[in-house]
Amino acid sequence: MVTEQELNFVLIPLLAASHIIPMVDMAKLLARRGVTVTLVMTPLNAIRFTTVIDRAIGSGLLIRVLELQFPAKEAGLPEGCExxxxxxxxxxxxxxxxxxxxxxxxxxxxxxEMKPKPS
Structure with a gap:
C-alpha cells in the first residue's frame, strides 16, 4: 500500500505562462495534502516562477522543480524562447x-529515474 508520503504527483505544464501559473497553484493545493509534487519545466520557466515556488517550499510544502533543457537552437528558435x-x-x-x-x-x-516514482 502506498502512503501519502510516498505519493509523487508529477505536473508537466505546456510551456506557456497561462498554463504554468495554474499548474503551480495546483501543485500547492496537492502539496497541502501532504504529498510530493514535482513540476517539470525548462530552466527559463523555472526562473520565472522561482519566487512563488520558493515561498511555497519555505512554508513546508513538498514541491520540487525538475528542469528539462529546451532545444531552442535545434528547433530553429532564438535562445530564450522557452x-x-x-x-x-x-x-x-x-x-x-x-x-x-x-x-x-x-x-x-x-x-x-525519478524518486519517489511518479504516482
Missing part, C-alpha cells in the same frame, strides 16, 4: 511545438 509568450513572432509557433516534441526523450528518462 515559453509561448516569449516567442518574437507567431511565425515561430511551429518551431516552438517542434521543440516541445523534442523534450519527450528527456522527459521519459527523467520519469524513469
Amino acid at each position: 515559453s509561448a509568450d516569449l516567442l518574437p513572432a507567431l511565425a515561430f509557433r511551429r518551431n516552438f511545438f517542434a521543440a516541445i516534441d523534442m523534450l519527450q526523450d528527456q522527459d521519459e528518462k527523467l520519469l524513469e
